[in-house]
Amino acid sequence: MKRLWVLLLTAVLLSSSCAHRVPQTQFPGAGVRTQTFVSKKTVLANGLTVVAVERRKVPVFQADLVVRTGAANDPEGKEGLANLTASLLDKGTKNRTASQIADEIDFTGGDLDVSCGYVTVPLSVHVLVEHAHLAMELLSEIVMLPTFRDDELERSRSMILSGIMRSREEPFSVVSDAFRDMVYEGSPLHKPIEGHAGTVSDINRADVVKFHRVFFLPNNAVLIVVADLSVEEIIKIAQEYFGSWQKKPLDVPVMPVPEPTEGKSVRLVDMDVNQSYVAFGHLGLKRKDPDYNAVRVMNYILGGGGFVSRIVKSIRVRQGLAYSAYSYFVPGPAYNGYFRAGLQTKIGSTSQALNSLLEEIERIRNEPVTEKELEDAKSFYEGSLPRRQETYGQVANLFVDQEIYGLKSDYWVDDLKKIKSLTLEEIQRVARKYLDPDNFIIAIATKVDSLALEVKGITKDMIKVTNP
Structure with missing residues (x-):
């Protein structure tokens, strides 16, 4: 990451005299500006929503793919499944091992991150714009072609279980889990994203494969790209790497609406x-x-x-x-x-x-x-x-x-x-x-x-x- 910022600083210094001006809105007398951006939203034939944002400031390529699923979709007794699935996405694909993925993104000086929330699984990649194609190749590959190898699954499970055990000893984590359990009682939102030690231990590879097959679909995701490229170029790259992602019927259960606290x-x-x-x-x-x-x-x-x-x-x-x-x-x-x-x-x-x-x-x-x-x-x-x-x-x-x-x-x-x-x-x-x-x-x-x-x-x- 340090290497990327050195390159970015150099680019800023070299291009500051000819930088494109971004449209701005200013409140009278506020002395504060908020930006608007050149952007275009489109939906690919497979249902993937793509938002392309042109930003001519520094030569950077930022892509965020957000899949609309998360811990709220964990089956009962398998709490932690979404989180475990997300943790395995960049741990090996049909074309690359986990170390190859890490080495390739490290070579660019950029970052590739995957996390898990309650209703979203965000994946992001941040590189210099010259590596845009490699970034999109890696991003599309980890979401479309993960292998969920048994050894990687056990390694991720072990790390998650260790984190759960540590959190049981941290008062702030304990009170936060208790608060959420109470405020969202009766809703899938009440459980911790990481799950419980017992439920995480019970998850098997078949569970992970099924969760990925059901929820990780182009018609259940949105791709945001902010880059030093035109919106047309961004959409073309998105089509090139995500156009083959297969659309399937989306069978997502309706989440019960959390009930207001009474008493x-x-x-x-x-x-x-x-x-x-x-x-x-x-x-x-x-x-x-x-x-x-x-x-x-x-x-x-x-x-x-x-x-x-x-x-x-x-x-x-x-x-x-x-x-x-x-x-x-x-x-x-x-x-x-x-x-x-x-x-x-x-x-x-x-x-x-x-x-x-x-x-x-x-x-x-x-x-x-x-x-x-x-x-x-x-x-x-x-x-x-x-x-x-x-x-x-x-x-x-x-x-x-x-x-x-x-x-x-x-x-x-x-x-x-x-x-x-x-x-x-x-x-x-x-x-x-x-x-x-x-x-x-x-x-x-x-x-x-x-x-x-x-x-x-x-x-x-x-x-x-x-x-x-």
Whole structure:
């Protein structure tokens, strides 16, 4: 990777005097620019959606292939199957071994990455544009022709199991898994992406082959390419390497919609620790929701803005109760995401810190934020959002989100316009709508015998004790 950036820096210095200008949108007086890009969307005959983005800045080729599957499609009893399948894609194909794939991408000075989420398996390749054909050959090969060799499967399984065992000893991972299990109860989204030790151990090669055959289809994927090439050249290359990918009927089960949290529920996970790791929250909203931008500005004021946020000012700065305190919203694609607030505190101050957290949630619902708080939050997003489109990978992410979340073209421009126009009344409206102090879940990883939990509205019958 270092080698690639040396080459890129040289290219920038040599081409800066004749660089193409990218169309820009600017808010009057904001001093901030957000870019729009020359792009073209097409669908190949096999159903693969291709989005070509021309970016004449440096000689880079960035391709992101996103398959619409993930841990949410794991069969019951085979949790971790999607993740294990994804981990094997670049571990050998019909034409190349794992070491050959690694050596070829290393020769270019670039990167080839595969990961797994709940509803997507993203694959990406990043090289200099002179290696565009090799990059697309490798990317298409690992998604279309993986061999899933037994020795590689066992090696990946062993690494995943080791990671699962380590995570059981990490309080933050434990509380995060407990929180997700509670907030998405009854939905396939409740399970960890990596699966459980028992289920991962039960997965065999036939399971992996079947999962790949069912979900890894061109009509179930989107290819985003951002490159120092014309959109026509990009589409031609995409057709050359992905046109032979065979389309098949897509038989994907409908995922149950997560149900909103009703009432209050607390799960204490007993661990040998000297602090409490707390996660509080409930279901949130979809990324396409018209209130999304107002919600993220509201949350910046509540707990997403670091030391300028209310939660941090109250719990950490003024009271000195927590080592960390925060809140955030994770929006969903076709389902509601979630709101999570959390903190890390001494076991003896757990109740006081949690009550303070609830007080801040009640306050932002019932009292308007100040003009200064709103303007500071707006300024943060007006300054930070444009900086998320500087690298080729960041630009690719913009278009990936556009496709996966079903957002309209150049949505990032509209996002800034909406943020700029937000009012105090809108912030309080979304706080009342998307923060629910009466229906929530709390997960705490702590030493249970040392904890005396006294939280407003929580009674003993709402509390359940478990092990990691």
